[in-house]
């Protein structure tokens with residue numbers, strides 16, 4: 001591995017710093033754009049490590065860019081640190097018990113994501129400092145991945161322009177390369193304004209905004225048959241107009257997520273949904289108002305960078321676990337519901353191929369220590385990420401790293417409980433190493449980046465990134 005051993009040793013020598021940082025962010029458990037303590041903690045370490053930190057970028061107080069080095073190429077490393085509402089859970093407790101009742105919790109491992117990506121940035125920085133290798137490393141502190149799509153605002157502000165290649169990762173239950181696309185996602189509020197009236201004595205004076213919202217949803221539910229199969233449309237009631245049945249509801253609001261494999265497909269469905277909303281307003285004599293929440297572009301994979309990253313994963317080899325760590329994983333595996341347990345084999349088959357004996361072998365492990373084969377499936381996961389918005393600007397590779405016991409479901413209390421475990425820490429340090437090693441490949445090998453860029457422009461197929469929300473739209477806390 002030659003010089004890469006230097007990177008590995010540099011990251012290992014600071015492992016305590018990175019795991020401490022991750023545990024700290026786990027404990028802060030801040031959500032959406034309200035990430036002051038988490039952004040402070042990450043920025044402080046980056047400053048100490050010699051990065052120049054620009055805080056409050058793209059109109060978000062807790063977004064930042066930390067830079068080291070100068071000149072080309074410019075490597076971007078993406079870090080997230082937002083938690084999920086209502087998921088507070090005691091660390092290490094295999095019974096559901098909130099740490100702080102009603103508070104948020106890190107149910108998607110973004111505390112590990114941020115600190116692990118930072119470990120990668122520090123690892124490559126230490127190497128550049130020692131060897132005098134040129135180029136720039138930019139760590140992007142990205143708020144609101146779970147809801148709000150901070151990276152869409154960063155992309156709109158042009159922060160990803162001029163980046164030559166982007167690296168990131170996500171904690172999961174497997175280790176390998178994320179080589180699938182994700183769904184584009186339009187996140188839009190539809191509000192209705194009507195007229196309040198006594199619902200029994202004078203209903204003829206009333207115009208029900210709640211009726212409009214319900215008719216809109218009925219219309220959209222009929223639309224489902226006539227959109228592409230891969231589309232996903234969901235809604236939530238944000239405002240139901242009050243709690244009194246005897247008042248005609250004068251206001252109502254819905255939040256819609258409209259997803260499809262391509263932005264162009266999501267946009268087409270979104271436009272049809274606007275017509276349905278207008279129809280609902282017309283039917284009820286109410287007024288419809290739309291406002292943006294956010295947007296995610298579909299993730300553009302990059303085979304060239306993905307393969308380079310995979311080579312580094314293989315060079316490091318799988319993590320080894322102690323008997324104690326395996327017992328910890330098993331204890332949490334035992335908490336999974338029957339349907340979740342039954343779904344493990346199908347998941348393993350999706351990632352590792354469908355040889356039944358191998359699938360059974362892997363699925364039976366308390367934590368998966370195998371490395372996924374590298375496959376470009378061409379499929380999109382039925383979910384969205386704002387890493388997509390970054391990926392339109394430069395070739396992007398994304399690692400997934402086993403940090404959680406086999407079968408564990410994202411956004412669950414179990415995932416919060418395991419977030420500060422030795423298993424999670426091992427996966428995070430491993431991810432930091434892979435990111436730094438791949439960054440070194442990109443800095444030292446201009447041909448790799450050139451090939452990655454050719455592929456990237458083919459995947460763009462002549463399109464450029466366009467953020468659909470208007471310039472005056474600002475992130476909502």
Ligand SMILES: [Zn+2]
Nearest residue numbers: 108109110170
């Ligand atoms: Zn996540």
